[in-house]
Amino acid sequence: MACFLRRSVAAKLSRTLRQPEDAFISALSAVPVSKKQQSSDFRLSVNTLRLNGIIPASGDLQLETEALANELKQDSVVEEISAGHGVINFKVHRQLLVQKMLEPFEEGYDKFGLRSELLKSLKKGTTLVEFSSPNIAKKFHAGHLRSTIIGNFIANLKQCLGNSVIRMNYLGDWGMQFGLLGAGFNQFGCQEKLKENPLQHLFDVYVQVNREAENNEEIWTAARAFFQKLEQHEGPAMSLWKQFRDITVNEYKQVYQRLGIHFDVYSGESFHQEQAHEVVQRLQDQGLLKITEKGTSAVDLSPAGDMSSCCTVLRSDGTSLYITRDIAAAIDRKEQYHFDEMIYVTDKSQEHHFHQLFQVLPAMGYSWAGRCQHVPFGLVRGMNTRSGEVVFLEDVLDEARARMLQNMSQSKTTKEMDCPEDTAEKVGISALIVQDFRGPLESDYKFDWDRMLQARGDTGVFLQYTHARLCSLMRRNNGVAAGGFDPSLLLEERSIAILQHLLRYDEVLYQSAKDLQPKHLVHFLLRLCHLVASAHKELPVKGSPDEVAQARLRLFRGACSVLASGMRILGIIPVDKM
Structure with a gap:
């Protein structure tokens, strides 16, 4: 196993430098496979040893590197040790590398890399992830796609690393926009149309009332009055609001089902409306609340105490705000779920909002606010279909499926399958996810249908194609005996390159857990697919002697297992045929 090899090298360093083995686990890294011939493995x-205080930070770094390399001796695990520029390189005995890396795949093992010492150093516990969070009474806008798939990735990652994960969808189901919608529905709405096409009708009403409100103060007066009725829980207003909410959640669940995403909790701002007023009272009791000249209630966040930076928590008419309900929600979640960390996934325009949230909570005495984190992301530009600009996510999913189905029908390599539409849907969604995840989350990116759906480029389609190809290879060679294998039959450069790359899997997961960026895993899987494609050409299974075929099949089975595992963490459902 990869963890055995890393631990063995760490043990060698431990004996030489007389420090605990764990001190070297994070300082050791697997060497990335390059196009040039690669010899070392770790x-x-x-310099990391210096920074960690394991060796004195004095003298010439290169001289110290060479001296330490000369002290270390070869053994039954490491066959070659050499000094590079500030690094010491370790090459593992080739047969041992093959044996230990492929041992886990004897019986379809799917936990490869997840039990490494490196990952054990990560804190475990209960993680609450709030993501997606669309506004009710509106169709699922394509802009919510990023929050949905990024949050799902983070939840999947945390879960596979051993955390107990709570997936929460915190719906935008309260606030002045519902005052506006309620007033608009009373004026322009129709229950019959609501039954026929609920979200489309609510969307039309919302557009119409916003247009009317631009030059009509009476609309705003009616909107404020409707929202006050909601805050006071008046029957007719609450009944209409509940109807809007139920309709929306049912439609959202259909979209989430298409994406292969589930939530443990559907919450919303409305759940914390009363608690928001309790928060305001608590702030007042703690002497943190100040009344502004405009009559609003605010918390002073300025270092000088001059209100130059403040957080408004109550309007002059006594109604709560988004931030007030978020403060109440955070407190309630800590009491209810006892989370060890809470992660909010929203676009970067809300960074100021969360900056204020993470200031108000500690001011109220909640030290656990330091374990709350906002993961911001940029905008998607140019997401349009053949028919024009896309507004709704369903349009994007339909378009991705249709384009993928067309590509599959025109490909000579497409296999016969029971439900090509389902395969096209899964592959289309994987293409969406990989295009989104290839760069830093904070960056905006330009959506490109043609590049996204290429089978040979660095795309989600390429990941799915490689996985399906490996599954096909295993189906075609089902008669090849399983069980033990001879490591000496997998010493070719292409075999070793795949195994060296798999050595990095735990490091990639570790880095992903540290910064919550999916790009590390995406690039790792894409590189794995390129290595597999090269090996597939040069290391045929069919027509090879039985022992050779058996060994190569074990190699490809291992690559397929890690590929599928990584894809699932990203939120991609692997397909067996395409």
Whole structure:
């Protein structure tokens, strides 16, 4: 196993430098596979040892690197040790590398890399992830796609690393926009149309009332009055609001089902409306609340105490705000779920909002606010179909499926399958996810249908194609005996390259857990697919002697297992045929 090899090298360093093995686990890294011939498998940064206080930070770094490399001796695990620029390189005995890396795949093992010492150093516990969070009474806008798939990735990652994960959809189901919608529905709405096409009709009403409100103050007066009725829980207003909410959640669930995403909790701002007023009272009791000249209630966040930076928590008419309900929600979640960390996934325009939230909570005495985190993301530009600009996510999913189905029908390699539409849907969604995840989350990116759906480029289609190809290879060679294998039959450069790459899997998951960026895993899986494609050409299974075929099949089975595992963490459902 990869963890055995890393631990063995760490043990060698531990004996030489007389430090605990764990001190070297994070300083050791697997060497990335390059196009040039690669010899070493692990490298140790001597500068990291200096920074961690394991060796004195004095003298010439290169001289110290060479001296330490000369102290270390070869053994039954490491066959070659050499000094590079500030690093020491370790090359594992080739047969041992093959044996240990492929041992886990004897019986369809799917936990490869997840039990490494590196990952054990990560804190475990209960993680609450709030993501997607669309506004009710509106169709699922394509802009919510990023929050949905990013949040799902984070939840999947945390879960596979051993955390107990709570997936929460915090719906935008309260606030002045519902005052506006309620007033608009009373004026322009129709229950019959609501039954026929509920979200489309609510969307039309919302557009119409906003247009009318631009030059009509009476609309705003009616909207404020409707929202006050909601805050006071008046029957007719609450009944209409509940109807809007139920309709919306039912439609959202259909979209989530298409994406292969589930939630443990459907919450919303409305759940914390009364608690929001309790928060205001608590702030007042703690002497943190100040009344502004405009009559609003605010918390002073300025270092000088001059209100130059403040957080408004109550309007002059006594109604709560989004931030007030978020403060109440955070407190309630801590009491209810006892989370060890809470992660909010929203676009970067809300960074100021969360900056204020994470200031108000500690001011109220909640030290656990330091374990709350906002993961911001950029905008998607140019997401349009053949018919024009896309507004709704369903349009995007339909378009991705249709284009993928067309590509599959024109491909000579497409296999016969029971439900090509379902395969096209899964592959289309994987293409969406990989295009989104290839760069830093904070960056905006330009949506490109043609590039996204290429089978040979660095795309989700390429991941699915490689997985399906490996599944096909295993189906075609089902008669090849399983069980033990001879490691000496997998010493070709292409075999070793795949195994060296798999050595990095736990490091990639570790880095992903540290910064919650999916790009590390995406690039790892894409590189794995390229290595598999090269090996597939040069290491045929069919027509090879039985022992060779058996060994190569074990190699490809291992690559397929890790590929599928990584895809699932990203939120991609692997397909067996395409």
